[in-house]
Amino acid sequence: MRSDPDLPPSARPWLVYLLSGLAGTGVLHLLRHIDATGTAAMIAALVPGTAAALTVVAGIGRHRPAYGLPWLLLAAGQLSAALGAFALHLRRDEWTPDVGPGLASVLFLLAYPLTAAAVLMFLRRRGLMWTLTDGIDAAIIVVGAGLPLWTMVVSPVMADPHQPTAAAWAALYPAMDLVLLLMAVRLILGNAARTTAHWLLYAHGTLIFLANTTYAIQRMLGHGHSHLTDMLWSSAPLVLAAAALHPSMTRLDRHAAAAPATGTGRLVIVAATSLAPPCFLYLQHVRGTPVHTPTLAAGCLIAFALMLTRMTLLLQAQRRVALTDSLTGLYTRRFLEDFLGRRATAASRAIGGLLVVDIDHFKWINDTYGHSVGDAVLREVSGRLRAGLRSDDIAVRYGGEEFLVLLQDCDPAHLHELGERIRRGISSVPVPTAETPVAVTVSIGAAVRQPGQGIAGLIDTADKALYAAKRSGRNRLVMNLPVAG
Structure with a gap:
């Protein structure tokens, strides 16, 4: 991994923006805590995301990337999420069973395909096409991360016969999150040097995933918004905007070689993630939480089958390396x-x-x-x-x-x-x-x-x-x- 070259102070508005934005978000969050239904709450719901979308456009104009469309799609997705948060603030009963999903839900969900299209464009520009090994690695990570989410959030909601519409909409969010996670994992598995813009985008996606997961779990427990989810949602747009302001954003779409399938870091991540389903099953047992046996059993079987296939491919790859001359290919x-x-x-x-x-x-x-x-x-x-x-x-x-x-x-x-x-x-x-x-x-x-x-x-x-x-x-x-x- 190669770090970014030293930049002059004049080239670091991204850091100033990020630090000042986090400080401003903290102030807005404090004011929102004091007045949860007033002007401060409305500003906290709308301003961070909208400002981030405009800042991404400004970053495109400042750095002139060779391929700016993915960044525009990220900005559009962020604006859609900000408008969804504003609509949710205006209509606090948005998710109640009697009313059902409405405008806020549509705006929130619209952000997913826009973001997914941007990530897909980055993948294509970087030449990171899917191989069997890449697909298995990504699937293992998604299963490991998605099984707890599915078990704790989606299954209980979908099992409720009194809320079929709410169940369908509730299932869309973790499903979309997992799709984005799958694509993001493939982007991370590329072998090119990671720049600051790369890591900021990864941090943005991680914050969104954590915020949505935390909110879903709180809803399942009968709670509404919490200070943690609000802070995560408010911080994610700032990180995206900082990525667009950083000069390395122009290198995000450059062609990258695929990472070696036998890289130590990659194998450690895959192996650790594959242990998540049985560990989660044991945690549910220790806590005495009702276990959704079919879901957990299916998740463990899938993780085991994927890991077994991965090890088989690894052995085959090692055998090919041993029997094939690296210089001539003979x-x-x-x-x-x-x-x-x-x-x-x-x-x-x-x-x-x-x-x-x-x-x-x-x-x-x-x-x-x-x-x-x-x-x-x-x-x-x-x-x-x-x-x-x-x-x-x-x-x-x-x-x-x-x-x-x-x-x-x-x-x-x-x-x-x-x-x-x-x-x-x-x-x-x-x-x-x-x-x-x-x-x-x-x-x-x-x-x-x-x-x-x-x-x-x-x-x-x-x-x-x-x-x-x-x-x-x-x-x-x-x-x-x-x-x-």
Whole structure:
């Protein structure tokens, strides 16, 4: 993770805005506590969110991001939530069963798709497309965070037959929160350096999630607004506005590489979150709280299945890393040993021929141009080698600059033709590098398998043919058998 570069004082209005806004919110909250239905309460409900929406627009104008639409959507979502809070203040019985949901509910819910669209745009701009591993990690986190919320809030409300409409609307809020959490987790899992604007946006989403969850739990317990939820709701817009004012907001939509699936921090978060359902179940038992067994059982099963799948994918990924050369993308010598050791009988029957390909004068290339150019040569030669093979042929990086190609059911003519095609494909065009194009040739030893010959003997025969090609002047192919015709 890379921190933001030092900024001059003139570039830090975001910090001034955040600190002064928090102080002002504290004053408004105090006044609202004194006069819960008067002007102070109305200002506290409307001003923070509205001011934040206008500040986001000002931040767009100040920093001119290359892609400002997501920020405009965030501003629109924040304004909708502020107007919803104002409407709720004007109509304090908004959520009573006799009246049912109204304008405030619509405005609050409208903020969700606007925010979700903004996050989705950031994901697309950053190139963070969903892989199976990313989806499983995000699902584990959402299940771990969502199960307590669903059990404590949604299930009791939806189980009430006297409030079907209220139950449906009550379920929408945690459902929307979980959708946003799922998208935010994917954004966090990106591998780009996190800037101050990133962390401020994460903090904004966290405050909203905590505020909505706290409010839902208080409603379930029969309480109304609390000082905690009011402070969380009032602070979240300020953090969003501070993110828009920070200069790093222009880097939020830059392309980012996907984070490694085996990163320690990522695995720790996923593993810890997967333990949330059983821990919550035990907590309910200790407190003597009525347990909604079907919901908790389903949540634990889902978390267990997701974690088991994640571990399976992790083992497969580790195996691929062990058996695949990171520089060339070809199989490693360990793969060859594993392939022949685990399936010796089937593999021995299938392999009919072998090519040993060695880059000529590779040490001279490294000594003359440097190891970075040498690595570029290895990558390019590997790509050209792979391009000339059939789908069932196996290419292995056998040594530093030596490659093996194992072929199934081939005769001497086909083996010779394939070897010559590989040799010409590598030597015909110089390898482009960052320094200069490098002319590269290869020597190839080819061997057709004889009756009763093992794979080790076949490799030894092809090695002898390779040495003959080297002694004959390099950049040529030598076979252990003559080609008919």
